[in-house]
Amino acid sequence: MRWTLKPKPSADKVKQLAQDLNVEELVATLLVQRGIETFEQAKDFFRPSLTKLHDPYLMKDMDKAVNRIEKAIQNQENILVFGDYDVDGTTAVSLVASYLRSYYPNVATYIPDRYNEGYGVSFQGIDFADDNQFSLIIALDCGIKSVEHVAYAKSKNIDFIICDHHLPGPILPDAVAVLDPKRADCLYPYKELCGCGVGFKLIQALGGNRGETTEDLMSYLDLVATAIAADIVPITGENRILAYYGIEVINSNPRNGIKVLLQNLKKAHYDISDLVFVVAPRINAAGRIKHGEEAVKLLTEFDFEQAEKFAKEINDFNTERKGLDKQITQDALLQISHNQEEHHRTTVVFDEKWHKGVIGIVASRLIETYYRPTLVFTQSGDKYAASARSVKGFDVYNALEACSEHLEQFGGHKYAAGMTIKPEKYADFKTAFEEEVTRTISPEMLEPELEIDAEIDFEALTPKLIRILKQFEPFGPQNMHPVFKTTGVADTGHAKLLGSGEEHLRLFLKQNVYDNGVAAVGFGLGKKWKNTPAPKKLEIAYTLGENEWNGTVTTQLYLKDFNEI
Structure with a gap:
């Protein structure tokens, strides 16, 4: 993963905003990076108001x-x-x-x-x-x-x-x-x-x-x-x-349909990530596995018990969807390996048996392994249908447009699209798409980028900073959770691999002898840790959060990546 430190904003703007808001310059820097440069803009950001909605x-x-x-x-x-x-x-x-x-x-x-x-x-x-x-x-x-x-x-x-x-x-x-x-x-x-x-x-x-x-x-x-x-x-x-x-x-x-989808989380406070990772996939699963009308029935149901029945069905659809996309992803990875296409600039795979409802998810999964523009095709009537997903910075819609002579129809946007094609055109399209992407994609687009907002030391990780960052929520595009970099971090020797396949990582990290250690969790980083030789002096990229256990709240880092130094 390629780490990129965001450009430092104007020092004068940061200093002025820090004074106006009575906050540390780190917080002011994060705000200016988000286009928030004045007291009024900050007020609108931290105190959203329904009165600010347009007519x-x-x-x-x-x-x-x-x-x-x-x-x-x-x-x-x-x-x-x-x-x-x-x-x-x-x-x-x-x-x-x-x-x-x-x-x-x-x-x-x-x-x-x-x-x-x-x-x-x-x-x-x-x-x-x-x-x-x-x-x-x-x-x-x-x-x-x-x-x-x-x-x-x-x-x-x-x-x-x-x-x-x-x-x-x-x-x-x-x-x-x-x-x-x-x-x-x-x-x-x-x-x-x-x-x-x-x-x-x-x-x-x-x-x-x-x-x-x-x-x-x-x-x-x-x-x-x-x-x-x-x-x-x-x-x-x-x-x-x-x-x-x-x-x-x-x-x-909340309406009953959303309430029943969230009730098993048993959280004191729901945030936007619960909508992204819990509610949305289940609503989507209805249309992928059975019919989108099932989701509408759930979301418009006034009777709580009936909503629970609908939610159980939708949860079952989601379980089926997860099984399908896992199996199809494995099949697709085998196909790429068998065809010796690991070094291509694109991934284009097809199987007539693949479930049309999950090929978009599979395309996203394949990008996790081979970071490049990806198309997953399956049979749809007498044609092939595909979902396309792209990598940061590359416009897959434009690439499809350049190859449109081979396509029946296509639509979408920069990072996601759908298309249909006649079977006899598939091979020519696959070649044309590979050539077009190779011609237009830059090498750095083929390497995942981790954007870092600021480089800090552990002494900056105060309860006040975490309290202010909470007010940056809800997070999402153009207001992502701030990512920090800290260099010269030591593992305290209590590393633990988590998950059935030891795919996740839990560490306690310190930066100097006076530090008791900060808990850090790295989802999907278990394999990288196993392959990093000891002793471990690290640079880490992470977001800040909290862990609540038995009524005690402690700072927790969510690792995005780490490198041995």
Whole structure:
């Protein structure tokens, strides 16, 4: 792993901010690195406020969307809330549908089948709406490129409202309203909302017309926080506010579906990592293994016992998903080895038996072993379908575009994409993709980078620093957990390997003779420790946290990496 120390910000800015906030220069440095340079910016960062959310009517077409929904309610029309099968889509559908149902009964939900319909708005979904007398479809987390689908719906007298956050194509669908902050002609001040966030702006506008304040809509923010966590959007601006208050709801009075998914953790306080690692994978597992509608049922269930039954089923889906992705990852690694492709600049693997619902996860797993752009293909009808994942800094979407003559269709963004291909084109595409990546990727992109915020000594690890860093939460893209580097650290001789395969590591470290030692945990670092010869004088990269045991709270380091010096 390549360690990179972030550039030191302007000393004058750091000094000024430290004085203004009455904090140490280390804290001021961390803030300036995050673009927080003034007292007012720091106040907004440390004290997120719902009053700082933007007026939803600043979003292009919001007035048209609200008017059409109110007209549908006035005319007793049937409304279909349509969304993608991932976490962002299912939470968005759950949010908008449950809000509308709170005062209007003629609302149903529709999640496309991952395997029969694929991603986004489907012709089958429109036919379902037509067959069941729905005259308005609200599409969430999808639809921005569904020009043909919206035209098809229009031919059946079905109107569309699109709420999306993906980049539009050259032509917008001919919908009643297209809500997307990434529209070139949309002047909405914050561009990084997830699909569920756009859905929240819609109910914020609807609620405003009904005399409701943003505080009245707080109970929906547990869904928005879950979507923000899962969709890896920046935790800045409105996303930070929505995530902050969403986590408050999760810790005070979450909806039953989220409550039952978290109850086995038995934690005093839930944070965004619990949404990323516990809630989101289970919601995703429904769409991967069975159907995304199962997740919507869970997230909109008012009866706690029924929610527990739904959660048990979803937990079972997740267990099945974990078994599948482990087995397929092993198969794929064997295939790479057998084909002697370890030294390629790409990973492209295929097996007709692999489960389509987990190939994206498998692509991410393969990057853990071979750090390079990765595509995992499986059979899908008479075609091959693939999920792509990339490495930091490399735009896999652009690489696919350069090879698009071989593809049937593709879509996605810089770091993740999906595609289909005719079987006879697979070999040529694989060669073309390898050539394109080799031509355009830089050598350093093929080595994982660990960005370090600051180099410090152990004497800086005070309870006050940990208390302030807690206020940096929620963490996520553009506000990652600060990573520190400390050099000249000694192992006290109490190292312990943990886990059934001794894959994890627990150390007690000291930096000078007066230090009693600081506990450190390194997940996945057991093998590296075994291969590091004694005596061990180290440089370590880590994040700061706390460990609570029998009512005693102690400082704990979470190792990202270490090197012998």
